[in-house]
Amino acid sequence: MQIQFLGGVDTVTGSQHLLTAGGRRVLRDCGMYQGRREDARRINSQLPFEAAAVDAVVLSHAHIDHCGNLPTLARSGYAGPLHATTATVALTGVMLRDAARIQEQDASYLNQKTNRRGQPPVAPLYTLADAEQAIQLLRGCRYGETVESAPGIRVLFQDAGHILGAAVNVFELAENGRRARVGFALDLGRKNLPLIRDPEIMAGLDLLVLESTYGDRLHDDAVRAEDQLAAAVTKTLARGGKVIIPSFALERAQELLYHLTALIAAGRLPKIPVYVDSPMAVAVTRIFQKSSEYFDDATLAVFRRLGNILQADWIHFIESVEDSKKITAGREPCIVIAASGMCEHGRILHHLKHGISNGANTILIVGFQAQHTLGRRLVEGERSVRIFGDWFERRAEVLVLNAFSAHADRNELLDYVRQAAPRRIALVHGEAGQRAALAAALQRQQSAPVHVPANGETMAL
Numbered sequence: 040m041q042i043q044f045l046g047g048v049d050t051v052t053g054s055q056h057l058l059t060a061g062g063r064r065v066l067r068d069c070g071m072y073q074g075r076r077e078d079a080r081r082i083n084s085q086l087p088f089e090a091a092a093v094d095a096v097v098l099s100h101a102h103i104d105h106c107g108n109l110p111t112l113a114r115s116g117y118a119g120p121l122h123a124t125t126a127t128v129a130l131t132g133v134m135l136r137d138a139a140r141i142q143e144q145d146a147s148y149l150n151q152k153t154n155r156r157g158q159p160p161v162a163p164l165y166t167l168a169d170a171e172q173a174i175q176l177l178r179g180c181r182y183g184e185t186v187e188s189a190p191g192i193r194v195l196f197q198d199a200g201h202i203l204g205a206a207v208n209v210f211e212l213a214e215n216g217r218r219a220r221v222g223f224a225l226d227l228g229r230k231n232l233p234l235i236r237d238p239e240i241m242a243g244l245d246l247l248v249l250e251s252t253y254g255d256r257l258h259d260d261a262v263r264a265e266d267q268l269a270a271a272v273t274k275t276l277a278r279g280g281k282v283i284i285p286s287f288a289l290e291r292a293q294e295l296l297y298h299l300t301a302l303i304a305a306g307r308l309p310k311i312p313v314y315v316d317s318p319m320a321v322a323v324t325r326i327f328q329k330s331s332e333y334f335d336d337a338t339l340a341v342f343r344r345l346g347n348i349l350q351a352d353w354i355h356f357i358e359s360v361e362d363s364k365k366i367t368a369g370r371e372p373c374i375v376i377a378a379s380g381m382c383e384h385g386r387i388l389h390h391l392k393h394g395i396s397n398g399a400n401t402i403l404i405v406g407f408q409a410q411h412t413l414g415r416r417l418v419e420g421e422r423s424v425r426i427f428g429d430w431f432e433r434r435a436e437v438l439v440l441n442a443f444s445a446h447a448d449r450n451e452l453l454d455y456v457r458q459a460a461p462r463r464i465a466l467v468h469g470e471a472g473q474r475a476a477l478a479a480a481l482q483r484q485q486s487a488p489v490h491v492p493a494n495g496e497t498m499a500l
């Protein structure tokens with residue numbers, strides 16, 4: 040019995056782990072690696088295993104760094120089941136179709152450039168047809184359910200407390216009378232996030248594979264998110280400005296709607312228009328509206344009291360480009376939630392282009408901003424930024440709200456390990472500094488032996 044650490048090991052994207060027992064192979068996640076274009080193309084197009092030799096796939100959640108390379112897997116000959124929770128199945132459909140569209144657009148953009156230089160055309164990493172092929176393989180289950188993914192490899196789905204439908208998984212492997220229990224806390228969420236329940240603690244683990252994204256960082260408590268949001272909006276409205284929020288379409292946008300509705304219903308904010316200007320966020324929100332069985336008790340109580348808060352009458356879902364343009368041109372105070380979350384593409388760029396030079400406006404940062412993105416440049420306080428090739432002076436205020444995060448921070452990771460009490464720990468999903476810091480902190484709290492695997496490493500179980 041063994042585990043191979045194949046992706047998302049010393050980096051936070053491209054999560055892939057392969058478990059083997061009794062000659063059967065089960066892949067946990069097939070995420071897309073995100074980074075420089077050429078690295079991403081090379082890593083994502085060459086799977087580090089034979090796709091047709093995999094017996095089953097277990098999918099943890101619908102974030103693209105965990106599900107985004109499933110179309111490549113399907114195109115490479117994998118035709119077995121993809122097990123995931125019912126919410127993840129629904130969300131993954133939206134995410135993969137969108138990812139395929141981006142891959143196709145990206146290839147056609149590159150080909151327009153290379154045609155001029157007489158080079159051979161590039162093919163997209165995958166197409167919409169490949170994505171549809173993967174989507175066909177998805178099979179839904181519930182939290183608490185154990186699935187026999189292959190003979191000798193059973194998997195339990197428990198709530199990760201990360202995003203809607205996200206699971207931590209316990210794999211029970213059996214071979215020649217021997218057994219091993221391997222838990223995956225990738226991605227691991229945090230307590231007190233809106234809408235979803237808190238992370239469940241996995242038990243009886245021989246090995247815990249744990250993320251270390253924030254192995255050396257602390258977030259503000261998630262319960263402070265609403266207060267931080269109220270303060271930022273109030274300050275902007277007093278100036279007569281707009282609040283422009285770059286947001287991931289999945290989960291963060293719905294969290295924002297939840298908080299804004301709660302604040303407006305409580306009279307802590309006036310009834311100002313809230314625009315969700317992202318067709319993908321609209322599609323994802325519709326899935327949330329049908330997924331109340333995944334909500335926590337506090338959310339269900341709010342829904343009973345206020346009705347469907349993801350559909351309040353001050354929330355406007357914008358799909359057409361014409362409607363989007365009307366909002367960018369409008370001068371009235373409002374809140375705009377638009378993708379992409381790191382301001383790299385999508386409609387947020389139009390809102391920034393029209394709003395960034397107005398000192399009354401606020402750009403509210405509520406998510407992780409990777410290096411070399413426009414979002415990171417805004418966080419770093421740059422006064423002059425380029426949007427669609429033109430330079431703009433930034434006069435709008437940039438506020439960073441640190442209570443928004445769907446990942447456990449260092450103390451939350453340490454706490455999870457204390458409660459799960461595994462026999463061994465493998466740290467993945469983190470840059471070198473974060474992994475080393477978390478390993479040291481775990482040793483200080485005298486938890487189980489900690490291993491920091493290399494990418495591609497195999498560990499016997």
Ligand SMILES: [Zn+2]
Binds near residue numbers: 102226
């Ligand atoms: Zn995630």
